[in-house]
Amino acid sequence: MVRPRAEQDIRPLLAILRAVHWPNDPARWLVGTGTLGAWVVHREGALAGHVALTAAAAGRAWPEWHQALGVAPERLAVLRRLFVHPDVRRGGLATRLVAHAEREAAARGLHPVLDVAADGSDAAAFWERRGYRRAGEARLPAGDEGRALRVLLLVSGRAPYPGSPAPSGQTL
Numbered sequence: 244m245v246r247p248r249a250e251q252d253i254r255p256l257l258a259i260l261r262a263v264h265w266p267n268d269p270a271r272w273l274v275g276t277g278t279l280g281a282w283v284v285h286r287e288g289a290l291a292g293h294v295a296l297t298a299a300a301a302g303r304a305w306p307e308w309h310q311a312l313g314v315a316p317e318r319l320a321v322l323r324r325l326f327v328h329p330d331v332r333r334g335g336l337a338t339r340l341v342a343h344a345e346r347e348a349a350a351r352g353l354h355p356v357l358d359v360a361a362d363g364s365d366a367a368a369f370w371e372r373r374g375y376r377r378a379g380e381a382r383l384p385a386g387d388e389g390r391a392l393r394v395l396l397l398v399s400g401r402a403p404y405p406g407s408p409a410p411s412g413q414t415l
């Protein structure tokens with residue numbers, strides 16, 4: 244089941260995050276800024292994963308994103324903070340979370356984009372399978388992540404909402 248993140252989810256999400264990734268200030272990293280929505284997924288009654296959708300303007304907004312899609316930056320929605328507990332991966336939970344966030348973006352007429360660590364092969368495989376394509380690369384200064392990072396800039400290869408053509412271009 245995918246549902247909106249609630250205040251009482253923060254503590255169990257931080258426990259999952261400890262097994263996945265540990266930024267400088269995990270609670271701040273998780274909650275972020277400019278959030279349009281955040282969702283959690285359960286598996287067998289236990290919290291198992293999380294994704295957030297944020298406005299592109301609040302935080303990083305790479306020009307490659309809107310250039311690749313040919314839309315104004317205000318029409319972007321950034322998928323962030325996607326993680327699934329290591330014990331329950333490859334069970335379709337991230338797919339359900341992201342599909343939910345994509346529907347939320349589409350309902351607002353927004354195009355999903357994201358950046359992902361260039362060395363994260365699991366994540367790259369996931370996004371490729373989901374139809375995302377590469378719009379460029381960038382270097383993220385050491386900040387919340389605690390270290391400088393090379394990131395791939397990805398945009399959705401799917402139509403943002405019914406009737407809108409999918410953008411063409413290279414895949415990941």
Ligand SMILES: CC(C)(COP(=O)(O)OP(=O)(O)OC[C@H]1O[C@@H](n2cnc3c(N)ncnc32)[C@H](O)[C@@H]1OP(=O)(O)O)[C@@H](O)C(=O)NCCC(=O)NCCS
Nearest residue numbers: 325326327332333334335336337338359365366368369372
């Ligand atoms: C990336 C991540 C969120 C995927 O979660 P998940 O619930 O395992 O993903 P799904 O089960 O929905 O995977 C859907 C498809 O993506 C691809 N995929 C997912 N993980 C993969 C992996 N490790 N290797 C290769 N392909 C993978 C597969 O095609 C998979 O379908 P299949 O299992 O039928 O072959 C999870 O591995 C994770 O939390 N990683 C650490 C945090 C992270 O990197 N987050 C992304 C930041 S942008």
